[in-house]
Amino acid sequence: MPAPHLPTSPDDLRLPLRDLLRGARRTLHLPEAALKPALDMLPAPLGAFLHRVSALMPDLDPEARPVARADLDMVIRGMGGDKSRDISRAFARILAHAMDRVLDHTGDDALLVSETLAAMTFGDLEAPDRHGAAADLWIALSAGHVIAVAPGTPLGTAPEDLARIDAALHALFLWLLCERAETETAEDEILALCAALATATAAERAAALASHATLSAMLRHQSGLI
Amino acid sequence: MANAPLPLDAAQPVRKSVRRLRWFVQTFRAQMVQMQADTGIAFDLDAGKLSAAFLDWLRAFEAQRPGDPADRRPYAGFAAGLMLRTLLDHAPVRLVHPEQVQKADIPEHFWPEGFLYVTYCLNVRAAVLEQDFHEKQRSVPELHDLRTWWSFRENTAEDASAAIGFLDLFAGETPDWTMPGLFRSADAQTRALQDARSIVAQLNRPEPEQE
Numbered sequence: 001m002p003a004p005h006l007p008t009s010p011d012d013l014r015l016p017l018r019d020l021l022r023g024a025r026r027t028l029h030l031p032e033a034a035l036k037p038a039l040d041m042l043p044a045p046l047g048a049f050l051h052r053v054s055a056l057m058p059d060l061d062p063e064a065r066p067v068a069r070a071d072l073d074m075v076i077r078g079m080g081g082d083k084s085r086d087i088s089r090a091f092a093r094i095l096a097h098a099m100d101r102v103l104d105h106t107g108d109d110a111l112l113v114s115e116t117l118a119a120m121t122f123g124d125l126e127a128p129d130r131h132g133a134a135a136d137l138w139i140a141l142s143a144g145h146v147i148a149v150a151p152g153t154p155l156g157t158a159p160e161d162l163a164r165i166d167a168a169l170h171a172l173f174l175w176l177l178c179e180r181a182e183t184e185t186a187e188d189e190i191l192a193l194c195a196a197l198a199t200a201t202a203a204e205r206a207a208a209l210a211s212h213a214t215l216s217a218m219l220r221h222q223s224g225l226i
Numbered sequence: 227m228a229n230a231p232l233p234l235d236a237a238q239p240v241r242k243s244v245r246r247l248r249w250f251v252q253t254f255r256a257q258m259v260q261m262q263a264d265t266g267i268a269f270d271l272d273a274g275k276l277s278a279a280f281l282d283w284l285r286a287f288e289a290q291r292p293g294d295p296a297d298r299r300p301y302a303g304f305a306a307g308l309m310l311r312t313l314l315d316h317a318p319v320r321l322v323h324p325e326q327v328q329k330a331d332i333p334e335h336f337w338p339e340g341f342l343y344v345t346y347c348l349n350v351r352a353a354v355l356e357q358d359f360h361e362k363q364r365s366v367p368e369l370h371d372l373r374t375w376w377s378f379r380e381n382t383a384e385d386a387s388a389a390i391g392f393l394d395l396f397a398g399e400t401p402d403w404t405m406p407g408l409f410r411s412a413d414a415q416t417r418a419l420q421d422a423r424s425i426v427a428q429l430n431r432p433e434p435e436q437e
Contacts, residue, residue, distance in 0.1 A: 197277045
């Protein structure tokens with residue numbers, strides 16, 4: 001049996017901690033302002049620790065911040081074969097950002113995004129071109145249940161949830177493959193357009209998901225229209 | 227008519243830009259904002275429906291696209307009509323305050339959504355004709371004639387393809403009312419004209435005397 005992967009430095013804990021905080025935020029629906037009076041009453045060392053933790057807190061307010069252009073550029077290079085450091089983490093942030101904006105959260109269950117699993121999935125990526133990479137990632141993210149009620153497992157994720165997840169991944173990959181906008185704010189507007197296009201082509205998506213080749217071809221064709 | 231939406235990508239001709247979703251949505255939104263400013267009528271835009279209209283239009287555009295360069299000019303007009311048909315089909319805008327639209331004696335108030343779609347399609351058409359064919363689109367009285375708008379609204383409610391003929395009418399061209407949804411190439415039109423002349427000639431030929 002292979003040895004379990006154990007963290008060797010505090011930095012290794014950043015993504016799992018963000019996953020935990022993302023899950024807590026999404027589930028508890030507590031605004032940070034509601035917690036502040038309680039945090040102020042804590043002893044100083046504990047307060048300082050929590051302050052450092054809060055810097056890792058994922059931002060779940062979709063209007064709060066546009067996408068980071070540096071992350072976007074890095075991920076696009078990564079889909080083209082660049083294996084530089086930190087690209088996997090940039091992809092995890094991009095995925096989380098896109099899901100905050102385009103994933104339909106109207107279902108009964110809260111769908112969570114695991115940045116840890118997303119980064120690991122991107123790290124395994126090997127594809128000859130960007131469209132093939134997008135299809136690879138889509139299939140691997142779905143198979144690995146990276147976006148799920150309980151990420152990493154199929155538990156609790158209903159068939160209608162899977163349809164919502166595929167629509168959101170469709171929008172994400174159209175966005176990553178299309179022509180770049182001039183500003184970060186405009187990038188988020190293009191992401192919204194990609195979500196609209198994904199909604200309008202649900203039947204085409206369902207057919208294209210039959211194979212890697214058809215998925216890649218659909219993404220190539222549709223991303224050229226945006 | 228409302229001011230033309232400006233082409234947002236100066237590096238590309240409008241005929242190419244219009245086949246990009248971002249240009250289509252941005253210019254349509256600009257047209258909508260312009261009409262709101264001109265008339266005070268507020269619209270709500272459904273980006274999903276507009277995207278679906280764009281895709282349907284693109285499919286219809288590619289399906290009938292002619293290969294003969296002689297057909298490029300007439301097809302530019304026909305494609306604008308197809309765009310109007312798909313916008314009417316998908317109805318991507320709705321009025322925010324329908325109760326506030328009271329003056330029904332001008333087209334903008336009689337049918338605000340229809341007026342928005344028509345002005346957008348006419349402006350795209352005008353931009354393509356000017357850029358590619360150095361041709362100015364005519365301004366015709368039908369565009370402001372309420373009776374024409376009554377007919378336009380009633381006929382397109384029954385058959386959306388009639389929109390293609392009405393856009394020709396609003397652009398000052400002669401509509402094809404028999405099969406408005408079918409593009410007929412210059413060659414096909416010439417053959418149809420020759421066939422018609424031949425039939426007329428046969429009808430006018432004196433019958434041979436019986437022996």
